[in-house]
Amino acid sequence: MTNNSKNYEYKQVNTKDILVDPLYQRDLDQRKVNAIIKRFDWNLVNAPKVSFRDGKYWVFDGQHTIAACKAKKGGKDFLIMCKVFYGLTRLDEMNLFLQQNGKSSPVSVYAKFRALYQFGDPDVTAIAKACENTGLKMEFSGGGRGSNKIVALSTLYKSYKELGPVGLTDSLSIIKEAWNGIPESLNREIISAMSIFYKTYQGSFNRKRLVKILRKTDPVAIVREGKSITTRSEIGCARVILRTYNRNLGEASRLEEKL
Secondary structure, X not given: OOOXXXXXXXXXXXXXXXXXXXOOOOOOOHHHHHHHHHOOOHHHOOOOEEEEEOOEEEEEEOHHHHHHHHHHOOOOOOEEEEEEEEOOOHHHHHHHHHHHOOOOOHHHHHHHHHHHHHOOOHHHHHHHHHHHHOOOEEOOOOOOOEOOEEOOHXXXXXXXXXXXXXXXXXHHHHHHHXXXXXXXXXXHHXXXXXXXXXXXXXXXXXXXXXXXXXXXXXXXXHHHHHHHHOOOHHHHHHHHHHHHHHOOXXXXXXXXXXX
């Protein structure tokens, strides 16, 4: 997920070009617009926050402000100073919208990803396909862990951004082949650790050996040991995977410590 909050500029945008994404925005509340109009002062108008995505401007904070300003202009479109963000994904916009409106909660994570999938978001669709190709499934309901079900959706998204669809598919397939989709192998720590290991040693490790050696290792033990190494559990677990892989290998075949 994009995390470049400084990639923005203040610029004037015509209100006719500012769009509202129904995926995460609420319907316009005319009562709220009227309340803004009642105490309206041009000197106190905050710049709406919009995301420039796919060649269009999407407002994620300030929809009602824009409507109130337009009403004060007699319903006519006009140029309004906006804080324009670049490089945000649809999910980034949704996260920022929820934060602005005090709605961020664990439950909302599943709702957001489910909505993105239903709306055909290309990233989430690709992630779901990667899971499907490995015999796994994204769990959108937040109903809890189960065999072959992944509930760590934000972790999946991050891994996808790091590895791309092909890398994510291969990384997940290693996990699936090693542990046959047991819930303990599909938690945040294991998925993150495998993503880190895969990205660091891609093209250098023997895939068959990795699957074989992990099959003999309890994922719960990996997480426990990883957490004892460092407070960053995903890094600690990646180091455990590396040590497990290198066990009983000669110097020439061992992977270099890069984690």
